[in-house]
């Protein structure tokens with residue numbers, strides 16, 4: 001299946017995100033102790049490089065990155081080793097010139113889409129499928145494996161959306177798959193005959209623009225000697241639901257565990273868009289979601305049955321999403337869209353002089369030195385996932401998680417500020433006041449609690 005279609009819901013979501021129609025990017029939720037235990041009991045390994053998890057060598061990867069509008073839902077999460085996770089981040093930063101990525105939109109929309117598709121397909125179809133996006137894949141492979149073949153392959157990885165609850169077992173679609181025994185190194189000269197190189201070209205001729213070349217850092221000019229022969233020996237799957245073609249070489253299909261109504265709502269909110277989508281297309285998103293999970297069946301009916309819904313998709317959406325969606329009919333076709341209530345750009349709480357807000361007044365003697373703008377960029381990127389407002393006291397943990405996700409040592413907010421030369425005598429509020437006057441809002445509640453939020457800014 002054409003990745004543009006296969007991942008159309010992610011791409012739409014990203015577009016809405018960048019256009020500010022849906023700025024709700026929930027903060028990541030940490031893995032629980034019992035889920036961690038499950039990983040270790042199963043001796044789980046990384047779905048990309050096969051490294052066994054231990055201690056803190058792994059974390060949660062958002063397959064479609066939150067910084068590009070990805071949802072914090074189970075279907076968008078997978079446990080991955082930190083090295084792979086960090087290299088995926090570096091690949092994104094390098095290719096999309098960020099964070100913040102809002103500055104790369106819309107000029108780099110083509111590259112953003114390619115990155116998202118690469119990020120998704122390397123999880124759904126195995127690492128090697130990333131070769132479909134050679135400039136991205138090559139950068140990742142160089143960063144992560146110094147351009148070599150991965151030394152190991154996953155055998156006990158958990159796939160997308162794994163709940164890691166009691167009954168779960170490693171269920172990654174490519175555990176011990178044939179690619180585990182097939183070297184990625186150049187092979188037979190017959191490879192070009194079956195390599196999808198020409199298809200790739202045709203495909204990208206259709207979807208990509210010459211602007212692609214301005215992917216400055218990806219080094220298109222660099223020779224990539226092995227790419228042709230390192231390509232998949234089998235063409236990418238092309239069946240409508242993206243799964244049947246794998247029958248002859250894939251692992252056994254997985255019977256998915258029952259899911260809750262909340263899961264259903266969360267999933268639907270992640271794939272629905274402000275623009276009406278034909279109901280059948282929504283069904284196809286569900287099918288490709290199931291295919292990505294290597295589910296036993298990839299039909300909408302099966303998906304609904306996981307939630308205990310006996311009736312059709314429309315009925316389930318109406319029943320469980322209610323006023324959050326709008327279902328319309330036109331020329332005999334059903335369309336479903338997110339209702340505007342879910343799309344309202346988050347606006348900061350209304351502050352009036354009579355509210356509890358007390359603006360900090362800075363004594364003139366306290367100096368805040370000029371800092372590199374990366375300081376602000378990193379803090380804003382770290383906060384890009386917050387919903388509404390958060391307590392200022394939690395900013396350090398948000399920042400730490402963000403820094404780790406980009407491969408930097410975790411630092412508290414003030415430590416981070418210090419590393420940019422801001423004296424530790426400045427309070428967090430003073431730092432926000434001085435360095436983020438137009439981007440971070442804050443208010444006090446009582447004497448000790450401060451709430452902060454990202455101000456919604458106009459696209460430049």
Ligand SMILES: [Zn+2]
Nearest residue numbers: 046049081084
């Ligand atoms: Zn890894």
